[in-house]
Amino acid sequence: MKLLEIKNLHASVAGKQILKGINLTINAGEVHAIMGPNGAGKSTLSAVITGHPMYEVSEGEILLNGKDLLSMNPEERAREGVFLSFQYPAEIPGVSMVNFMRTALNEKRKYHNLPQLSATEFLRLMREKKAMLAMGDKFANRAVNEGFSGGEKKKNEIFQMAMLQPVLQILDETDSGLDIDALRIVADGVNKLKSQDNASIVITHYQRLLDYIVPDFVHVLADGKIVETGTKDLALYLEEKGYVAYN
Amino acid sequence: MCEEIVLKANESRDIVIVNEPNVRLRISQEEGSQLRLHIIDWQSADNDVHIEQVASNCVTEIYQVAYLKDNQKVTTHTNVRHLVGGGVSKQVLRFVLSEHAKGDFLGTLYIAKDAQKSCAEQSNRNLLLDDTATMRTRPQLEIYADDVQATHGATTGQLDENALFYMQQRGISRQAAERMLIVAFLSEAIETIRNEEQKEKLLNTIDSIL
Structure with a gap:
């Protein structure tokens, strides 16, 4: 298909x-x-598929x-299931991983007419995916990618991928x-x-x-x-x- | 509001001022006293704060948050004076401006000749959300002692486009992403409010006016 x-x-x-x-x-x-x-x-190919404005x-x-991606804005493409593991993931000071991930997941669910996840369901899902990628506990409370090492950032990309379950x-x-x-852990995750x-x-x-x-x-x-x-x-x-x- | 306050030796005081159009504060700090002042504006205001550390080991903290649009204007003048050594001062000022709003910050920091071992920090960061907003910032340091630690920084910029695209790529709408970045930017100064109830209320209010 x-x-x-x-x-x-x-x-x-x-x-x-x-x-x-x-x-x-x-x-x-x-x-x-x-x-x-x-x-x-x-x-450039990945930027164009994801809808980068530049x-x-x-x-x-x-x-x-079968859906026309080019007519959609970046967030719609993401909700349709396009996920980019960035070469250089952005650091977002002041926005915690928990808040970021919950917002992303719930916006996607809303788009697909699914109910919002409860706090318990969400935390259970985070725990499960964190374990899969052998990620530490503290990471959920840290700001998105802030102060992460190169390896941690890449693992975090795969973690987000696991949470959002994209199609592409x-x-x-x-x-x-x-x-x-780190390469092995990331590849195992993928x-x-x-x-x-x-x-x-x-x-x-x-x-x-x-x-x-x-x-x-x-x-x-x-x-x-x-x-x-x-x-x-x-x-x-x-x-x-x-x-x-x-x- | 117009007030003269003396903080007695070892007294600790928190003051939170929200949307006062005219603030005139004269505060004198005695030995070992601690002041934590928050000034939070989402309406036009003129703030003038004059704080003197008249004895040693005082702590002065000033946090200002201004979220302005639609031609609103906030002028803030802080004058922090270390007259005696061994004191600490910290100033954190965050302005977010759009739609012809204006921000003006004048930060005077004075460390007297004999005020050795003073430690002073001033940070002013500003976000301009469009081309019509303006920010003027003037850090003014007068330091006459030679054994002190004094840092200051002022930056004015826009929302981080890389961060916005990153958030959109995860399915977060552009609008929600902008809100999250603004709240994060302002939170740094609001999180230091010790009264939890008051803090939550303010964070919620700010979230609702964005």
């Missing part, structure tokens, strides 16, 4: 054309890795379960800044969340993360287009040969 369809997507930032005709179809249950040299447009789409469409999860350079232990109803896009420079999160397809993005598609062997090949052939 088609979960995400990107057709002939063109997008620019500050007047500069970055995406030059992306075509990509992702079925439910699949993991797609997107690799490519610096500046190829990998992060990016302008000049052509093409993005459908999530985009991991943007989730491996950057992670030591091997694998546990994998199901036949959701799909993942894993954006990465390196093959390393793909040892843990095994992709069904690997795409090479270069100069705003997908120039090659293969299986996980393509990632191994790229690790060895680099991106020279695509520059």
